[in-house]
Amino acid sequence: MEIAALYVHLPFCPYICPYCDFAKWAFTPTAARAYLRALEAEIDRAPLVAATTLFFGGGTPNTYEPQEIAALIARLRARFGLREDAEVSVEINPDLGLCERLDGLREAGVNRLSIGVQSFDAGELRTLGRRHWRLRSASSSSAPAQRASPIFRSI
Numbered sequence: 689m690e691i692a693a694l695y696v697h698l699p700f701c702p703y704i705c706p707y708c709d710f711a712k713w714a715f716t717p718t719a720a721r722a723y724l725r726a727l728e729a730e731i732d733r734a735p736l737v738a739a740t741t742l743f744f745g746g747g748t749p750n751t752y753e754p755q756e757i758a759a760l761i762a763r764l765r766a767r768f769g770l771r772e773d774a775e776v777s778v779e780i781n782p783d784l785g786l787c788e789r790l791d792g793l794r795e796a797g798v799n800r801l802s803i804g805v806q807s808f809d810a811g812e813l814r815t816l817g818r819r820h821w822r823l824r825s826a827s828s829s830s831a832p833a834q835r836a837s838p839i840f841r842s843i
């Protein structure tokens with residue numbers, strides 16, 4: 689059987705950054721749920737491959753609830769034989785509110801984070817329309833990494 693690394697795109701974001709060129713849409717619960725249902729159907733009929741790793745990119749994958757990510761991981765494991773100890777990564781937006789979900793993501797089976805930080809300069813982040821500049825006043829610019837490091841094996 690063919691061996692593959694899985695990439696799953698979760699395109700919804702809580703806000704749209706003006707510079708962004710990725711495939712993304714503004715989050716609405718209805719659209720995000722409909723996308724999940726379509727994704728599940730596509731997974732179920734995808735060609736069988738033996739998956740070695742899994743990466744959720746976006747968009748802002750941590751816009752979804754950890755339970756929804758857990759259900760997706762379970763479905764992908766069942767379909768593609770992903771091992772329990774395989775690397776499972778999620779690209780996260782380090783907005784403070786969304787970082788509340790890190791524990792839940794770990795429990796969902798995620799063991800690696802890719803944190804999307806464009807700059808630690810508040811002025812540059814404002815120019816880009818990124819909102820995680822607020823992290824600087826909330827605690828420090830590296831707060832998401834500090835928070836995540838005891839939870840995940842790779843950041």
Ligand code: SF4
Pocket residue numbers: 700701703704705708709710712746747748781804
């Ligand atoms: S959060 Fe990321 S994917 Fe979403 S609009 Fe901003 S840069 Fe694009």
